[in-house]
Amino acid sequence: MFSALLLVMGFFAGILGALTGIGGGVLLTPILALHFGIPIRQAIGTSLVAVITTSAASSSVHLQRHTTDIRLGMTLELATAFGAAVTAYLVGYFNRNVLEGLFAGFLLYSSITILARGGKLKDEEAVPANTNGETIIPPYEPQRYPLGLAASLVAGGLSGLLGIGGGPIKVPVMFIFMKVPLMVATATSNFMIGVTAAASAIVYYRRGDILVEIAAPLAVGVFLGSLLGARLAPRIQTKYVVYLLVAIMLYLAGHLCVHLLSGGSAA
């Protein structure tokens, strides 16, 4: 029954993730830590498996629409994978409270940036299509690679530290500074998440920080949820879903703070 509960939780995280473009890991890690009493480091390692699942499922869809810049993605992956592997090692020496505090801070930061954009998460810009119904992407040449690589290093580092995708950093950097069309930036960021998460997940696994009996039902649920979410996405007012996501994130951030202040006894 424990597995069934985890599967259902992964399912809803997968739907929310596919509808909003935010990976399910952001929600799964604090829920595992707060409501299942799993040490935060294992919670991060375990939800990394779900993050890889989401990325594989969703980026195969983007790839088939030919909106992913594989060359740009793999170049930046040099930095994200390196950053993720390094912080994944370092996490082994981190205090639990520091990780919980960082995670609460990250949840707050993400909530604020989403609200600041008026609940718009995905690029909902009108995309011109040709007569075959294919999307048309204007010609571009990525600019300022050093800046892109530096931002990717930070995004990768955060991913290895907290088990998140780092999309909120990579997408704006590719779009604003590297002059990559938004649709391509989103797809390419998604594409990179799998490799970035794998770079840290391999280290977490070696350390015994991936709990297989929890990761398996979560990943199965997330996989089913993201398939359904991707189908629902065109038919649902994502704005309300985004507010629901922000509400959950704020609740989890608050709960993490209470958990921290009470010395971990509020679980």
Added chain:
Amino acid sequence: MSQLREPAFDRVVALVLRVGAFTCFFVMLTGLLMGLFVHDSIPENIERAGVLLMLATPVVRVLVAGILFLREKDWRYGAISLGVLTILLLGAVFGIGEH
């Protein structure tokens, strides 16, 4: 633009990810269902195989993209793929940070 619009390349990479995700899904599901009826270490080992396959999927994706770049004689991106692959495999070889 040379960076995009290589449908064949995209399709192969998408196929790797899709096959990886679906295989892991079915392997993990098998482990979960078996866990309902069998009470020894077999279901957990099946689930572990599913998790390891999931971790391996991005590695295979980098490997396949690297091979495709090299076949196109695109040495620059072949080397970049090799670099990413090296970082991924270093994590698997050196399991430091254990407690």
